[in-house]
Amino acid sequence: MIKGQHISHKFDEEVEALTSSVLSMGGLVCQQLNSAVTALLTCDKAMAEAVIEDDVKVNTFDVKIDEQCNRIIVMRQPTATDLRLVMAIIKTTNDLERIGDEAKRIARQAIDISARGPIPELFDSIEQLAERVKDMLNRSLDAFARKNIEEAVSVISLDTKVDKDYENLTRQQITYMMEDPRKIPASIDLLWSARALERIGDRSCNICEYVIYLVKGKDVRHIDLEELEDHL
Amino acid sequence: MKNMMEVQALTFTYNGATEPSLKRINLPIEKNKVTALIGPSGCGKSTLLRGMNRIHDLYPGHRYDGTINLLNSDGEAYTDILTIKKEAELIRLRQRVGMIFQKPTPFPMTIFENIAYGLKLSGVKKRTQIEEVVEQSLRDAALWGEVKDRLSLDARSLSGGQQQRLCIARAIALKPEVILFDEPTSALDPISTLAIEEMISVLREQYSICIVTHNMQQAARISDFTGFMYLGEMVEFDKTETIFMKPSVKQTEDYISGRFG
Numbered sequence: 001m002i003k004g005q006h007i008s009h010k011f012d013e014e015v016e017a018l019t020s021s022v023l024s025m026g027g028l029v030c031q032q033l034n035s036a037v038t039a040l041l042t043c044d045k046a047m048a049e050a051v052i053e054d055d056v057k058v059n060t061f062d063v064k065i066d067e068q069c070n071r072i073i074v075m076r077q078p079t080a081t082d083l084r085l086v087m088a089i090i091k092t093t094n095d096l097e098r099i100g101d102e103a104k105r106i107a108r109q110a111i112d113i114s115a116r117g118p119i120p121e122l123f124d125s126i127e128q129l130a131e132r133v134k135d136m137l138n139r140s141l142d143a144f145a146r147k148n149i150e151e152a153v154s155v156i157s158l159d160t161k162v163d164k165d166y167e168n169l170t171r172q173q174i175t176y177m178m179e180d181p182r183k184i185p186a187s188i189d190l191l192w193s194a195r196a197l198e199r200i201g202d203r204s205c206n207i208c209e210y211v212i213y214l215v216k217g218k219d220v221r222h223i224d225l226e227e228l229e230d231h232l
Numbered sequence: 233m234k235n236m237m238e239v240q241a242l243t244f245t246y247n248g249a250t251e252p253s254l255k256r257i258n259l260p261i262e263k264n265k266v267t268a269l270i271g272p273s274g275c276g277k278s279t280l281l282r283g284m285n286r287i288h289d290l291y292p293g294h295r296y297d298g299t300i301n302l303l304n305s306d307g308e309a310y311t312d313i314l315t316i317k318k319e320a321e322l323i324r325l326r327q328r329v330g331m332i333f334q335k336p337t338p339f340p341m342t343i344f345e346n347i348a349y350g351l352k353l354s355g356v357k358k359r360t361q362i363e364e365v366v367e368q369s370l371r372d373a374a375l376w377g378e379v380k381d382r383l384s385l386d387a388r389s390l391s392g393g394q395q396q397r398l399c400i401a402r403a404i405a406l407k408p409e410v411i412l413f414d415e416p417t418s419a420l421d422p423i424s425t426l427a428i429e430e431m432i433s434v435l436r437e438q439y440s441i442c443i444v445t446h447n448m449q450q451a452a453r454i455s456d457f458t459g460f461m462y463l464g465e466m467v468e469f470d471k472t473e474t475i476f477m478k479p480s481v482k483q484t485e486d487y488i489s490g491r492f493g
Contacts, residue, residue, distance in 0.1 A: 007490050077449055079476045079488045217478030 011076055015085065018068045022089050022096075025061035026141040029096045029103070032058065033137060033200065036106040037130040040193055041123055043114035051107035058100035065093045084217060088210040092144065095203040099137065102196040102203075109189040109196075119186050125172050126194055129165040132158065133197045133204070140204040143211045149232065152208035157225055162201035169194050234307065236410055236440035237261035237284065237329075240299040244276075244283055247293030253279045255464045256298070260457075261410060263303075266432060266441045268455035268472065270448055272487065275461040277444045281412050284442065285329035286313060286322055302329065302410075327354065330403035334415040336395030338387035343379050346387045346398055347405045354406060365405050372438075373401035374431045393424025397431065404435070411435065413443040417450065429454050448488055452476045460484045 006012050032051055039048035069086050072078060078086050136155050143151040173187040173194075212220050212232070220228050238261070244254040254276045261267050261284075269277040279288075288294045301310035302325075313329075316322055327350075339346050347366045356362055366383075370376040375397040379390070387398055396416060403411060413432070417425040432441060432454050445451050451458050452472060459469040460479070468475065468484045479485045486492065 005492055007492060011490065079448070079452075080479055080485045082489050083477060 008076075011072075014068070014072055014076070015082065018065065018072065018089060019085075021061065021065050021068060022092060023141065023145055025058065025065065025093060025096050026144070028054075028058055028061065029100050030134070030137055030141065032100055032103040033106075033134060036103040036110065037134065037197075040106055040110040040113065041127060041130075043110065043118045045111055045114045048107040048110040048114070052104050055100050055104045058097060062093050062097040065089065081214070084214045088144075088214040091210050092207050095206045099200050099203050102200050105196045106193045109193045113186055113189050116186055119183060122173070122176065122183065122186055122190055125165075125169045126190055126197070129162065129169060129194060129197050132162055132165060133201045136162070136201050136204040140207040140211075143208055147211065147215050149212050149215050152211040153228065153232065155208045156205045156228065159201055159205050160225075162198060166194055166198040233263055234303055235260040236263045236303050237442075238299075238301040238310070239280070239284070240301065242280070242283065242296065242298035242300060244279060244288075244297075245295040246279075247291065247295075253464050254283070257461075257464075257466050259459055259466060259469065261440050261442050262457065263440050264436055264438075265456040266436050266443060266454055267457045267459065268451035269442065269444045269459050269461060270446075270451050270487075271461035271467075273446075276464040277459075277461050278414055280461070281331075281414055281442060281444050284313075284410070284412055285326045285331055286316065287326065287331060289322060305409075327406045328408055329410040329412060330406065330408035331412040331414065332396070332399055332403060332416045335419050336392060336399050338390070338395050338398055340386070340388065342384050343387045343390070343398060344383040347402050350402060350406050369401040369405040370398075372404055372431075372435065373397045374427060374434075375401055391424070393420050393427060396420060396424070396428060400428075400431065400435075404439070408439065410440045410442065413441065413445075415444055415446060418446060425450070448476075460487060462487070 006015075032054060035047055036051045038044065039051060069090050072082075072086055076082070136158050139151055139155045142148070143155060170191065173191055177184045177187050206221075209221050212218060216232065218231055220231055223231070239257055239259040242254055242257045243252045245252040257276075257280055259267070259280070269280065271277050282288050283296065284300060296314050298314070300313045302313050303310055313325055316325060339349060341349070344366055347369055348362050351362050351365055356365070367376060370379060375394060378394060379398075387395065390398060396419075400411075400416075417428050420428065429450065432443070435441065443451075443455065455472045457469065458472045458475040460467045460475065460481075460483070462483055468479055468481045470479070475484060476488060479488065
């Protein structure tokens with residue numbers, strides 16, 4: 001990464017403000033996901049409602065960061081690393097905003113499940129998936145903050161595990177539903193949540209791909225892990 | 233496809249200087265493409281451009297080492313223009329490799345005569361032929377519509393942007409193969425600048441173009457290839473897209489993104 005400062009201090013300040021906005025948004029989205037998952041696992045309706053309410057904060061960040069990017073593009077005509085940073089940020093915030101939406105979705109399922117009363121045996125499998133996805137999101141933001149490609153690649157490599165967890169969970173819920181049809185509504189809610197978590201895993205990978213683009217200038221979307229490692 | 237020009241290991245020293253201003257420069261000028269040279273003041277980009285049609289030789293004592301190959305009209309072999317000695321051949325070279333300067337340089341004569349002058353010098357005598365070429369050149373330089381009813385006015389009555397397009401028309405009237413632009417829009421307002429840029433993108437279909445510019449966005453907008461020069465050296469040469477999105481040399485990155493070197 002380029003460490004040198006711009007001749008224009010103001011430009012440096014703008015880039016710094018932009019990066020810190022993204023990290024704040026990332027922090028908020030992580031918190032939303034953590035709360036949504038806790039609300040789901042503990043059937044905490046109040047916490048779930050707070051997540052739904054706070055989604056507007058995520059959306060506000062999304063709009064504000066877009067404005068900051070527009071401003072830099074029009075005022076500074078960024079090139080090279082600066083250009084890639086702005087592009088990566090526009091795409092990252094888009095994914096973060098969608099992760100916020102998925103967290104809201106999980107919170108909604110949490111409210112439905114809590115109304116019906118918890119079924120603890122259904123929760124075991126989703127807990128593992130949730131932990132893995134939370135870890136991926138955290139580490140993808142860390143990779144972004146530190147511009148660390150090794151970390152980015154390592155997060156991308158976790159996605160197959162998430163897919164596997166999701167597949168196992170689906171199979172397990174199907175078994176539960178066949179065994180006891182009274183559990184069908186709860187299982188379906190849980191499957192929706194699991195689907196949301198799996199999507200968050202994908203979006204965390206997207207963020208890592210933008211980090212690689214930012215640092216290396218290589219677009220590594222839509223290629224598999226082996227090809228990705230060859231590229232780097 | 234063959235390159236129109238190839239600068240190879242060119243070292244150039246101004247008369248009386250101890251240090252060369254250009255150090256072993258390599259630069260290809262691809263046919264029907266726009267090649268831009270960027271770099272801070274004093275990096276040698278204009279010096280390089282002026283070497284490419286030997287306009288330095290208007291003053292004696294400068295020293296060239298290396299090769300500047302120009303593709304012969306047959307499109308097969310190259311001639312090293314640094315081997316040209318006769319004045320007449322140098323004049324012929326400057327017809328084949330035309331140059332447009334930073335400040336418009338209209339001759340103190342009518343718009344029509346500005347273009348006809350070079351044609352007459354090069355031996356064209358028939359009035360109808362001259363009229364034809366004048367009209368075509370003005371059309372190619374996107375100026376015909378604005379001046380067709382006042383060809384007999386003094387060229388200096390035109391606006392700066394129009395004068396610059398007149399100079400371009402004057403250069404292309406002689407059917408050059410390469411056109412060298414030395415900061416052609418730095419003295420013009422944004423609208424005239426866009427008009428010249430638009431014209432360059434059309435001219436590219438017929439000519440090979442090399443442009444020196446301080447305006448990096450201009451290089452990014454109009455060129456296919458870009459060379460970044462610094463202290464008399466060609467630091468990096470690549471497709472314009474690569475130079476502005478992912479340059480390989482840190483010095484290039486620092487320069488185009490406005491950082492301290």
